[in-house]
Each structure stands twice: as structure tokens, then as C-alpha cells.
Amino acid sequence: MSIYVMRRLLLAIPVLLLSSLVVFGLMRVMPGDALTALMAESGNVSPRELQKLRKDLKLDLPYHEQYLHWVWQMVTFNPGRSVFTGDAISTSLKKSIPVTIELAAMAIVFGVALAIPLGVLSATRQDKLSDYIGRLVAISGLSFPDFWLGTLIITFAAIWFSWMPPLGYTSLWESPWRNLQQFVLPAAVLGLRLSAATMRMTRSTLLEVLREDYVRTAWAKGLGERLIIYKHALKNALIPVVTIVGGQLGTLLAGTVIVETIFALPGMGRLTVEAILFRDYPVVQTNVMLVAGTLVTLNLLVDLTYAWLDPRIRYQ
Amino acid sequence: MSNSDRAQKATRQAIKRRDFLKRAGWGSVGVTGILVGVSRSPALAHPPSPHPSWTPPSDKPPKRGGILTRASAWDPPVLDPRLTNSVGLFQMATLAYSRLLRYPYSDDAKNNTDLTLKGDLAESWEGSADFKTWTFKLRQGVKWHNVPPLKGRELVADDIKYCYEAYAKEGVQSFTFQEIDGMETPDKYTIRIHLKTPNTMFLENVAEPVAVIFPREVLEEDGDLKQRMIGTGPFIMKEHERKVKVVLTRNPDYFEKGFPYIDEYRILSTPDAATRLAAFRTGQSDILGLQSLADVETLRKTNPKAVVQEVTTVLAPFGLTLSQDKPPFNDVRVRRAMSMAIDRQKHVDTLYEGHAILGWGVPYFYWQDELPSASDLGPYWQYRPEEAKKLLAEAGYPNGFATTLFYYEYFPQMTSQIQLVQQDLKRNLNIELQITKNDYTTYFGRYADGKWEGTAWGFQTGYAVSRDERTYQYVHSKSPKNYFRVNDPVIDELATKLRQTPDRAEQQALTKKLVEREHDQVLRMWMPFDAGFTIWQPHLRNIGQLDLRGNFGYGAPTLARLWLDK
Numbered sequence: 001m002s003i004y005v006m007r008r009l010l011l012a013i014p015v016l017l018l019s020s021l022v023v024f025g026l027m028r029v030m031p032g033d034a035l036t037a038l039m040a041e042s043g044n045v046s047p048r049e050l051q052k053l054r055k056d057l058k059l060d061l062p063y064h065e066q067y068l069h070w071v072w073q074m075v076t077f078n079p080g081r082s083v084f085t086g087d088a089i090s091t092s093l094k095k096s097i098p099v100t101i102e103l104a105a106m107a108i109v110f111g112v113a114l115a116i117p118l119g120v121l122s123a124t125r126q127d128k129l130s131d132y133i134g135r136l137v138a139i140s141g142l143s144f145p146d147f148w149l150g151t152l153i154i155t156f157a158a159i160w161f162s163w164m165p166p167l168g169y170t171s172l173w174e175s176p177w178r179n180l181q182q183f184v185l186p187a188a189v190l191g192l193r194l195s196a197a198t199m200r201m202t203r204s205t206l207l208e209v210l211r212e213d214y215v216r217t218a219w220a221k222g223l224g225e226r227l228i229i230y231k232h233a234l235k236n237a238l239i240p241v242v243t244i245v246g247g248q249l250g251t252l253l254a255g256t257v258i259v260e261t262i263f264a265l266p267g268m269g270r271l272t273v274e275a276i277l278f279r280d281y282p283v284v285q286t287n288v289m290l291v292a293g294t295l296v297t298l299n300l301l302v303d304l305t306y307a308w309l310d311p312r313i314r315y316q
Numbered sequence: 317m318s319n320s321d322r323a324q325k326a327t328r329q330a331i332k333r334r335d336f337l338k339r340a341g342w343g344s345v346g347v348t349g350i351l352v353g354v355s356r357s358p359a360l361a362h363p364p365s366p367h368p369s370w371t372p373p374s375d376k377p378p379k380r381g382g383i384l385t386r387a388s389a390w391d392p393p394v395l396d397p398r399l400t401n402s403v404g405l406f407q408m409a410t411l412a413y414s415r416l417l418r419y420p421y422s423d424d425a426k427n428n429t430d431l432t433l434k435g436d437l438a439e440s441w442e443g444s445a446d447f448k449t450w451t452f453k454l455r456q457g458v459k460w461h462n463v464p465p466l467k468g469r470e471l472v473a474d475d476i477k478y479c480y481e482a483y484a485k486e487g488v489q490s491f492t493f494q495e496i497d498g499m500e501t502p503d504k505y506t507i508r509i510h511l512k513t514p515n516t517m518f519l520e521n522v523a524e525p526v527a528v529i530f531p532r533e534v535l536e537e538d539g540d541l542k543q544r545m546i547g548t549g550p551f552i553m554k555e556h557e558r559k560v561k562v563v564l565t566r567n568p569d570y571f572e573k574g575f576p577y578i579d580e581y582r583i584l585s586t587p588d589a590a591t592r593l594a595a596f597r598t599g600q601s602d603i604l605g606l607q608s609l610a611d612v613e614t615l616r617k618t619n620p621k622a623v624v625q626e627v628t629t630v631l632a633p634f635g636l637t638l639s640q641d642k643p644p645f646n647d648v649r650v651r652r653a654m655s656m657a658i659d660r661q662k663h664v665d666t667l668y669e670g671h672a673i674l675g676w677g678v679p680y681f682y683w684q685d686e687l688p689s690a691s692d693l694g695p696y697w698q699y700r701p702e703e704a705k706k707l708l709a710e711a712g713y714p715n716g717f718a719t720t721l722f723y724y725e726y727f728p729q730m731t732s733q734i735q736l737v738q739q740d741l742k743r744n745l746n747i748e749l750q751i752t753k754n755d756y757t758t759y760f761g762r763y764a765d766g767k768w769e770g771t772a773w774g775f776q777t778g779y780a781v782s783r784d785e786r787t788y789q790y791v792h793s794k795s796p797k798n799y800f801r802v803n804d805p806v807i808d809e810l811a812t813k814l815r816q817t818p819d820r821a822e823q824q825a826l827t828k829k830l831v832e833r834e835h836d837q838v839l840r841m842w843m844p845f846d847a848g849f850t851i852w853q854p855h856l857r858n859i860g861q862l863d864l865r866g867n868f869g870y871g872a873p874t875l876a877r878l879w880l881d882k
Contacts, residue, residue, distance in 0.1 A: 032761030037393075052486070085394055086542035087558065095557075151590045158594035159618055167387055167584040167591075167600050168561045262588045264387075266559035270587075274559075278393070279757050 104252035110191025119202025141196030246302035382880035387586035387601035398487030413528030413547030520782030577879035637774030651838035675842030716746025723773035724759035
């Protein structure tokens with residue numbers, strides 16, 4: 001097992017290097033830079049002054065030097081400063097990562113809590129009313145876009161109940177109640193979307209497992225329904241579900257920008273998208289590498305979870 | 317008279333004025349129709365709305381204390397005023413810093429167009445006979461915020477000199493301050509500024525909301541102004557958490573004794589428009605900007621006591637920009653034909669629900685007293701497709717031509733507006749417009765570079781109040797802000813002469829000539845626009861919206877006079 005983990009970690013190096021080259025290259029291909037975004041609208045800056053400022057920010061260096069400088073910063077865990085705001089990137093990340101992790105975790109919990117029972121209900125009551133209702137919920141979750149659902153919830157909560165989540169982010173440690181109010185709706189919006197795919201996967205894999213010989217044997221032995229479904233069938237049916245949930249967690253780290261924008265949460269999504277729009281190279285590059293690293297780690301963890309769920313799986 | 321009485325009176329007055337305008341407008345429509353043979357009657361340039369365009373200050377005794385909160389769309393990109401003119405910064409920087417001069421606040425303005433200059437850090441000022449030297453006497457006893465490293469040190473004339481030199485050295489204000497030839501500080505409270513060329517409007521430039529005075533100590537210690545904001549203004553920055561909030565607290569040592577009235581002003585970063593609306597509805601935000609009349613009426617169903625003021629649209633910030641230094645756009649006949657082929661009234665009727673101006677670039681009150689009617693804008697602003705076709709044929713393009721347009725979508729209607737222009741140009745002149753939508757940085761990178769071909773959806777910046785900025789700096793061929801690539805000797809001459817003309821009436825006349833020349837030559841093809849409405853909670857006082865400044869963006873300084881009646 002440890003050899004397998006080591007091999008996977010070593011394989012992550014070329015993956016991360018390739019990711020770094022892609023993100024570095026793509027950012028340079030896009031027209032304009034942070035100074036353009038910052039100053040162009042003002043219209044007062046001469047090309048000579050822009051050149052001077054670019055030099056100050058080392059934006060005039062040849063690309064390979066910029067790349068090597070940045071890789072060194074990443075290796076030494078010193079991502080530097082935003083060229084747009086001047087803030088230390090590590091400080092920005094320290095503020096935005098907890099927001100996104102909390103949002104992602106709550107969304108996953110909400111999604112799984114909705115999806116697994118619904119999936120089980122749909123599979124065990126196939127083609128009955130409860131199955132249709134479960135599938136309808138899943139299709140709705142897939143069909144309703146985040147921006148639509150989020151906007152609808154926030155607007156109608158304000159109109160009908162004169163309420164909306166308190167504006168301005170409050171950390172969990174500062175005020176758990178206020179924090180919960182701020183996170184519950186965005187997590188529910190994200191969770192509903194996540195639950196759709198999870199619920200459909202749970203249903204289909206459980207249906208498949210329920211037709212396996214060992215389950216038939218369990219029925220023949222006279223075991224109770226609950227024991228058969230939850231102890232024998234569900235555990236095996238969850239392997240593809242875990243893959244999906246693991247992937248969703250990775251996606252959430254950078255894919256919550258719309259919900260973060262609607263609910264005014266200062267997470268990784270807003271930080272990254274703003275940095276892309278303003279060509280804030282160091283911030284984009286660092287965030288993308290962070291997400292890439294997290295995805296690699298999550299994939300590894302998901303693979304390791306398979307072995308726990310299905311003892312027949314062994315890694316060498 | 318109570319505030320609401322005054323507001324009602326203002327409404328009545330506004331309606332009277334609008335009634336007059338309406339009659340005058342329709343009268344001019346008739347005359348224009350006869351004169352130019354228009355195929356349909358052009359509508360009034362700015363139809364009325366049921367909301368007043370000015371809210372007078374309260375006559376009740378002000379109350380001290382309370383917290384003002386606003387859900388804001390804008391996050392400051394950086395805190396350094398040398399590096400950006402972004403409204404995201406100046407919604408707060410104008411409250412923490414001061415300027416030498418200022419425009420009236422909501423409680424000392426006669427009306428929404430009052431642009432009488434008042435002293436901010438300066439208590440008096442005078443210009444030399446040749447308008448090349450300006451002397452400012454500073455208020456004595458003005459203290460920087462009582463935080464390290466300033467710790468309440470007194471502001472002196474050397475601070476102004478240092479600050480203006482820093483602006484001239486680098487950054488977005490360098491063009492304005494490089495106009496300064498030299499500065500003297502004969503004593504602690506006097507600064508004498510020598511200009512390279514005469515400029516009667518220099519005072520307006522130092523009153524611009526972006527011309528804030530920052531301290532030498534912070535720049536010298538930090539190397540920039542990106543991390544700290546310490547000034548002499550009515551509020552002290554207590555907290556700045558990017559993408560979350562800005563908290564400004566009352567400056568107890570502010571040089572205007574007794575101000576500000578409120579204890580704290582919280583700006584909450586809220587990028588989504590629906591969330592800002594919900595925040596206002598639930599009382600989490602005290603001020604809101606809305607674009608359309610329909611949105612205002614919907615809001616008033618849940619918040620009937622909300623106070624609404626129509627923002628008078630004094631200029632259009634967007635228009636079709638042509639690479640007019642290159643064929644075919646260097647031919648005035650092509651520009652005129654294109655302008656006449658665009659049905660601007662359709663934009664007003666369909667995109668702006670009938671509430672928008674047809675489009676002009678210089679604030680109207682710098683060249684005439686009343687909002688311009690359609691006929692004031694000249695024949696090339698009228699929709700005359702047949703004449704446009706003839707003119708384009710005369711220019712050598714009877715079968716039209718193909719060109720490109722790139723833009724950044726500032727607001728959703730903009731895309732529809734550009735598509736309407738595309739349709740009109742195709743239908744009436746067979747001009748094929750290939751449209752590219754860019755993201756913010758790509759757009760500015762290309763647009764500011766000024767070397768693009770074809771056309772772009774151009775803009776003029778939002779912060780500028782002064783006549784100098786809106787005329788000379790935007791249209792003179794040598795100005796770096798001349799994004800529309802205007803290169804017209806008559807315009808250059810008029811803009812330069814304007815800078816040397818002290819008399820207001822003469823300034824008005826010269827500006828009118830400049831605008832007429834601009835419209836005649838179609839140097840900037842402005843498109844319809846509406847500034848929308850400002851809405852606030854009913855307990856806010858002294859919050860009237862001022863033209864060109866507003867009351868929470870670049871016009872935020874007026875919040876020093878706001879008080880909460882609850």
C-alpha cells in the first residue's frame with residue numbers, strides 16, 4: 001500500500017508541472033495585463049510610465065524567467081504578492097480558503113444527506129411514486145442553474161419574509177449562528193445541484209447490486225430488508241458514488257463563484273475569477289495550482305477509500 | 317417646511333420644468349420635422365419620470381450618531397489613489413482624504429446642478445491675471461487622522477506640494493499634475509502653483525474627487541499607498557477586508573467642527589444586483605441605485621416609504637467610437653451617414669423604457685441651461701436613413717462595407733444596444749458590423765492602446781466633474797484621454813481657448829461651439845443612456861443626489877453631512 005501511495009505521489013509531480021505550464025502559458029496568451037486593467041480606464045498613463053511600472057512588477061522579464069521565478073516561489077511556499085492589489089497571496093488565501101472549504105463541506109453534507117436516502121428510496125421502490133418523486137428532484141437539481149435558484153431564493157426570502165442572510169462574512173469562530181445563517185442557503189443551493197448526480201448514481205448502482213447473487217442469497221437466508229440493503233448492498237453500491245462525491249469536492253473548490261457572488265461570500269471562486277479578469281498572474285497561477293494539487297490528493301484519497309469500502313480491492 | 321414638503325415642492329417644480337421642456341421639445345420636433353423632413357417625429361430627449369430630480373436638505377435639527385450601511389457593487393482594486401481612478405476606491409477614499417477645493421455637498425448645494433467651488437483644505441484662493449499662477453491659503457489647524465505614523469500631525473502647505481509632485485511623477489493623474497511647472501510654499505499655510513500654460517479651470521481640476529491629498533509619511537514608509545489610507549477627511553478607515561467590507565468611523569478631529577453626523581459608515585461588498593436589492597428591501601442596506609423605472613416601481617411595492625430620486629442624465633458615457641484617423645471613417649460623410657442611420661429613439665423606447673437621453677458627451681449644463689431636446693443635437697443625431705444612404709453613396713460606398721466592433725459589456729442592455737446599431741447599419745447602409753465581446757482587461761488593453769481598426773464601443777470615465785476634463789482633456793488631439801481619437805484643429809483651438817477664458821458666459825458659449833462642432837463632424841457618436849434612480853431608506857437626511865457626483869460613488873463626501881432621523 002505504501003509503495004502504491006508513493007508511486008501515486010511521484011506521478012503527481014509531472015501532472016502538477018504540466019498544469020503549471022498550461023496555466024502559465026494560458027495567462028500569457030490572454031491579451032492585457034494587470035496594469036492595463038488597473039490603469040487603462042483612467043486614460044492618463046503614458047506607455048513610458050506603464051513600461052516603468054511593468055518593470056517594477058517584473059512583468060517585463062522573459063517568459064521563461066517569469067516561469068522559473070514563479071515555480072521557485074511555489075516550491076518554497078512563498079507565492080508572493082498580487083500584482084493587482086499588492087496584497088500577499090498567502091494572506092488572501094488564508095481568508096478565502098476557509099470560506100470555500102466550509103461552503104463545500106456544507107454543500108457536500110447537504111447533497112449527500114439528500115441524495116443517499118432518496119437514491120435508496122428510488123432504487124428500492126423502483127417505478128413507484130416515491131421513485132418518480134426522487135427522480136424528479138434529481139432532474140430538478142440538474143436542471144436549475146445555481147444563479148437562477150440562488151437569485152430566486154434571496155429575492156423571495158426578502159419579499160415574503162423580509163429576511164436575507166446577513167451581509168458581510170462572519171467566521172464560524174466569531175459567531176457560529178451568524179455564520180450558519182450566511183452559509184445555509186448557498187450550501188443548500190450547491191447541495192441540491194450536487195445531490196442530483198449523487199442520487200442518480202446511488203439509485204442505478206444500488207439497483208445493480210440488488211440484482212447480485214449474494215444479495216439474492218441474503219434474501220434466501222431470510223435476512224431483513226434493512227440489513228440487506230444498508231449492510232450488504234449499499235456499501236458496495238457506494239463505490240462509484242464516492243468517486244462522484246470526491247470529484248464534486250474538487251470542483252467545488254474553484255466552482256462556487258456564482259453562489260459566492262450571489263451570497264457575497266469571499267471565497268476562492270471570487271478570488272480566482274477576479275484575478276483572471278484582471279490578469280493577476282501570480283494569484284491565478286497559485287490558485288490553479290492549489291486546486292490542481294487538491295484534486296490530485298482527493299483522487300488519491302478516493303482510490304484509497306475504495307479499498308476500505310470493498311475489501312476485495314488491494315493496491316500494490 | 318418639512319423634508320417631505322420640500323421634496324413634494326421639488327417634484328412639483330421639476331414637473332413644471334419638465335412640462336415646459338416637453339412643450340418646448342414637441343415644438344422643436346415640429347420645427348425640426350419641417351426643416352429636415354424627418355420621416356418620424358423625434359421624441360423629447362429626456363422624457364419625464366414621476367420622481368423628483370432633486371431632494372433638498374432637511375430643515376430639521378440634525379441628530380448625531382448611528383450607522384449607515386450600503387451594499388456596494390464595487391470593491392477597490394487598490395487603495396493607492398495614484399494608481400487608479402476606480403469608483404471602488406473613491407467611494408471610500410473621498411471620505412478619508414480631503415482635497416484643496418470641493419464641489420457643494422447635498423446640504424449646501426442650491427440644486428442638483430450647483431457646481432460652485434468651495435474650500436476644502438483651502439479657505440481662500442486666487443489666480444494671477446494670466447491664469448498661470450494659483451495661490452491657495454490653507455485652513456490652519458487641520459490635522460491628519462490620529463493614527464500612526466501621522467498621529468494627528470498638522471497638515472501644512474508642504475504636504476500639498478509633496479502630494480501633487482507624487483501625482484505628477486507617476487500614475488493615473490500624471491497628465492493633470494504634469495501641467496504644474498513648479499510650486500512654492502512661502503509659509504506653512506500658503507501654496508503657490510505655477511502652471512506651464514494658462515488654465516482658468518485649474519481650480520476645477522484640484523476639486524475633482526480623485527485629487528485627494530495623501531500623507532508623505534505613508535508613501536515614504538511603505539513605498540506605495542496600497543495598504544493604509546490615512547487622510548484628513550471626515551472618516552477614519554477602521555477596517556478594510558477585501559471582498560467583505562470597509563468600515564469607516566467618525567473622525568473626531570475633523571476640521572469642519574460638528575461633522576460628520578454619523579458614527580460609522582459600513583460598505584458591504586455585494587457584487588450581485590439581486591442581492592443588493594434584497595439587502596435594501598430587508599433594511600440591510602440604506603442606499604440603492606436602480607437602472608429602470610419598472611424596477612423602482614417593483615421595489616416600491618415592498619418598500620413604499622423608500623425615497624426615490626431620478627438621477628438626471630447629464631451626459632452619455634458610451635458611444636460608437638470609430639478609428640476616424642483611417643478610411644473609411646476619416647470621411648465626415650461616412651460618419652454622418654452612420655449616425656443618421658441609427659434610430660436612437662428606438663433605443664430609448666425599447667431598452668430604456670422611454671426614459672433616457674438620446675446622447676451627448678459634454679454635460680449639458682456646461683453649454684445650455686436646460687436638458688437638450690432632440691433638435692438641439694443637430695441634424696446628424698436624427699434618424700434619417702434615406703439621407704444617410706445617399707451620403708454614404710456620395711462618399712463612395714453605395715454598397716456599404718464591412719467593419720468590426722469590440723466592446724466590454726458594462727451592463728446587460730449594452731449588448732442589445734450594440735445589436736440594434738448593428739441591425740440599423742446593415743438595414744439602412746449595408747454596413748456589416750462584426751461584433752466581438754471582450755472581457756474587461758482585453759477590452760481596455762485594446763481600446764486604450766488606440767491602434768485598433770474598425771470601431772469600438774467607447775466610453776468616457778465616470779469621475780470627472782470639471783469642464784476642463786470633459787472638454788479639453790477628452791477631445792484635444794494631444795490629450796492621452798482622447799480615446800475617441802478626435803483630431804480636429806477647430807476642436808483643439810476651441811478647447812485651448814476655453815482654458816484661457818475666465819468668464820462663465822463666454823465659457824458656456826465656447827463649449828456650445830465645441831459641442832456643435834463635435835456633433836456636426838460626428839467626432840464622437842454618442843448613444844442613448846439613462847443614469848437611472850437612487851433610492852434610500854426614509855430615515856436618511858441630507859442625501860440629495862447631485863448631478864455628475866451622485867451621493868455614494870465619487871460623490872461620497874456628501875455623506876459627511878448626512879444624518880439619520882431615527
